[in-house]
Amino acid sequence: MSDTATVPAGSTTAGPDSAPAADTALVRRRIRRWLALFVVCLxxxxxxxxxxxxxxxxxxRLVDATGLDGLSPALDAWVHHVREGVATGYGDYPFLAYGTDWxxxxxxxxxxxxxxxxRDPVRNVWVVRWAMLACGGVIPLALICGPLRGIPLFWQFVDMSFGVVGVVPLLIVHRMIRTLEWQQAVATHHDFARVVPCP
Structure with missing residues (x-):
């Protein structure tokens, strides 16, 4: 994907006067809010x-207390299996916890x-794109490694949901960054035209 400024889909920006500083500040605030949400969750x-x-x-204990063990025996069996595996592994081989620490x-x-x-969403848009690729990579990782590690199919979908849900704020942010990029390009062109008039 090119880093050059292009008119975002649905943009009504037509000239230098249609992208005031207030609009740019508003877009920046929205970008920061969505990114802050993503960072906190991460x-x-x-x-x-x-x-x-x-x-x-x-x-x-929560599954037992809420009655989910009766509603979903497969979930109950898996949760207890994981609890026993973690307790046994961490108890007998505590160095295994070092892997999850990393x-x-x-x-x-x-x-x-x-x-x-x-700090600068336009200049660092590549971080957002990289994170979007990482979210997409969650799906093949779960589908390939899940069966190899004995992970039930329903839990593979739980794992994949992190990538699907995680990419949503990133897509929103990416669209707003493109809008901000266009606004900055228009403003720069306008300033340049005022300083260097055409002969």
Whole structure:
């Protein structure tokens, strides 16, 4: 995808006077809000990978307490299987938790990469595009590695939903960045035309 300024779909920008500074500031605020939401969710998904044993134990108790074990025996069996596997693995081989520690750290590092788009979304639009590709990569990863690791199909869809849901704010942000890029290009052209008049 080209980084050159093009008129976004549905844009009504027709000239330098139709992209006032107030509109640009509004677009920037909206971009920051959507990116902040994405970063917070990404950081939380990373932080929750640290206390994995506690969380799987709480999840198993929650399934039992809410009656989901009777409504969905497959879900109940899987949750308890995971709880036992994590408890046994972490108990007998605590170094296994080190792997999920790095998983959590990776999420936090990825979240930190969005500092660039938060500061200058147009210049750092590549971060948003890279994240969109990563969201798309979640689907083949789940479909290929899930069966190899014995993950039930319904849980593979849960995993894939993170990529599907995660790409939504990124698509919204990307569209707004293209709008902002166009507004900046129009404003730059207008300023240049005033400083360097045609002969």
């Amino acid at each position: 950081a939380l998904s990373g932080l929750t990978a640290f206390p994995l044993q506690t969380e799987t134990s709480l999840l198993a 998983l959590a750290f990776a999420h936090l590092v990825i979240a930190a990469a969005f500092w660039g788009p938060l």
